[in-house]
Amino acid sequence: MPSPGAPVPSRVSIEDSYLELLVDTLDTLDLPARGQFLQRYFRVIAHLDLREPQCLQIWDDMLARRRELSDRADRQISVITALMDVLTQSGLLRVPILIEYDDLKKLQLNAVTDPLTDLYNRRLFAETFEKELNRARRYSHPLGLVMLDLHRFKEVNDKHGHPRGDEVLRAAAATLKKALRTSDYAFRIGGDEFALILPQTDAAQALALARRVETVFAEMLQPLQLTVGVSMDHGVANFPQDGEQADQLIRIADERLYRLKHTNHSRKGNGSPRTETPTAQEEPTAAPAPPPVDRTAPVPQPISIETRRAPEKTESAIEAAASTTAAEISASLPVPAPRVYIVQRKAERVSMTGTNAYAVLGDQGARRARVLDLGFGGVAIEMDSPEELPDNLLAILHVPILPPVRVNLKPVWKLQTPQGSFRVGCAFVS
Numbered sequence: 001m002p003s004p005g006a007p008v009p010s011r012v013s014i015e016d017s018y019l020e021l022l023v024d025t026l027d028t029l030d031l032p033a034r035g036q037f038l039q040r041y042f043r044v045i046a047h048l049d050l051r052e053p054q055c056l057q058i059w060d061d062m063l064a065r066r067r068e069l070s071d072r073a074d075r076q077i078s079v080i081t082a083l084m085d086v087l088t089q090s091g092l093l094r095v096p097i098l099i100e101y102d103d104l105k106k107l108q109l110n111a112v113t114d115p116l117t118d119l120y121n122r123r124l125f126a127e128t129f130e131k132e133l134n135r136a137r138r139y140s141h142p143l144g145l146v147m148l149d150l151h152r153f154k155e156v157n158d159k160h161g162h163p164r165g166d167e168v169l170r171a172a173a174a175t176l177k178k179a180l181r182t183s184d185y186a187f188r189i190g191g192d193e194f195a196l197i198l199p200q201t202d203a204a205q206a207l208a209l210a211r212r213v214e215t216v217f218a219e220m221l222q223p224l225q226l227t228v229g230v231s232m233d234h235g236v237a238n239f240p241q242d243g244e245q246a247d248q249l250i251r252i253a254d255e256r257l258y259r260l261k262h263t264n265h266s267r268k269g270n271g272s273p274r275t276e277t278p279t280a281q282e283e284p285t286a287a288p289a290p291p292p293v294d295r296t297a298p299v300p301q302p303i304s305i306e307t308r309r310a311p312e313k314t315e316s317a318i319e320a321a322a323s324t325t326a327a328e329i330s331a332s333l334p335v336p337a338p339r340v341y342i343v344q345r346k347a348e349r350v351s352m353t354g355t356n357a358y359a360v361l362g363d364q365g366a367r368r369a370r371v372l373d374l375g376f377g378g379v380a381i382e383m384d385s386p387e388e389l390p391d392n393l394l395a396i397l398h399v400p401i402l403p404p405v406r407v408n409l410k411p412v413w414k415l416q417t418p419q420g421s422f423r424v425g426c427a428f429v430s
Contacts, residue, residue, distance in 0.1 A: 019079035023063070031056065048092055062086045114188040116166060117173035125187040125195055129246050132185075132199050136239050143239040144198035144206030147253040148172075148213070148232055151265060153192040155228045168230060171220040175232075179213045203238040203356040204400030210234035233261045241356060350374050357399040361389075369424075371399060378427040379409065386414075386422050392429060 026034050035052030038059055042048045050058070066082035087093045112124040120128070129145070136143040150172060157165040172194060176186040185197040196213075198206050217232045235257025237249040350373060357371035359381055369381040379397065393409040409426035416422050 016078045016080070023079060026059070034059075046087060046093060048087075050092075058083075058086060058090070058092075061090075117169055117188050119173050119176065119186050119188045119194070121187065122189040125185075125189050125197075126246075128185055128187075129197055129250075132197055133239060133244075133246055133249075135199070137244070141200045142202040144196070144201035144203070144209075145237045145239075145249050145253050146196040146198065146206055146210045146213075147235045147237075147250070147257045148194040148196070148210070149190075149257065149261075150192040151231045151233055151261065152228050153230060156226060156230060159228055160226065164224070164226075167224055168221065168226070171224065172217060172232065175213055175217040175220050179209065179216050201238075202398075202400075203236065203241060206236045206238060207355075208400075210236055233257055233264065235260060238356070241358075352399060355400050357397070359398070360396040361393060363394055371397060372423065374399060378412070378425060379407075380423060380425050382417075383422045383424065384420075386416070389424065393426070395426075 035056050038055035039052050042050055042055055062083045065086050066077050069077040112120055114121045132143055156168055180186055183199050187195045189195050214232045235253040237253035242252045243249045352371045352373055359369045359371050361367040361369060369383045372380040372382055389411045391410060395407055395409050397405045408429040410429045411424055411426050413425045414422060
């Protein structure tokens, strides 16, 4: 039993006890066996590939250093302390790691993960976005970016408290994990702000996913029984249509997010249901008011590219008039007239307005045109300049849901709009 006032020896850890046993055991081995063991030992603990003589020298230096440090400190210094000191002083360990590998991996994960939602954080968002942009450029793949935030989230914190607000954030994170594919990334980049990176995803697919996220989020909130109508708004940008640099795409997605938020909520009272509004991809802008029109003057007729004169009142002419906007129809006709078709349609025309559908024209693909609508027999496109198109035009159509479609087009009619663009109706040529 130690006498009163004597220093109490510190408890030796299991690791130190193991190393003490290792020192005693190695002393009993001959040099070749000791060198072989130490060579494997240094490879495991320090990832060092050393020759056996080096390993024997380091071990002897460690024992000598341990005796020196113990004499200075007037207490026994552990083997691992002396060994790390020798390895560091020798320059073999430039960045010593003094923790277990599993602990290191946990630290790395915590550095890029939001602790509340378990989503990746803003730091990893920037790195991942640049990496995926480089990949999209290299392989000519589309890349979608969706910016999201929660509407009226602050009211939840004010009315129900921050713990309930944390539940809303966790519900948003669970929504994103549920809606995304394994190749997609979800991030929490701010208080109630989130971002999605969608590799190999075009504009229509990204927009559809953003809408699905909003629907799933509303379902996830129902068990919380909130008295505040929280919703999720989105803004979508797509590479390469909207930009090729990360800052450009982030800025466009943010602009579309807040434009949609203003459109959805500015004219509504708090808690009122949302109405269907122009989507982020439509990028609604204030269209200039059409100039005054003399209602007694004849309605302008499209000029046929083939005959250079106004066609008769055929089905194609009626379709051309029907594809104009409502503002143009109301400005040019005194009374809205119902659409009448001379022959029964084989399929209704599908409007592509607001979907970012486009056509790449020509063999070289140097020209692009917006796709306005798509029907059984042809397609209507819009161009910014009055270019002359050949009678047989090769085009690749990029429309939602479908893969790119290669077609031959025959321009049939052309019409200039009050905004200065040119609409061209084309028939499919087999």
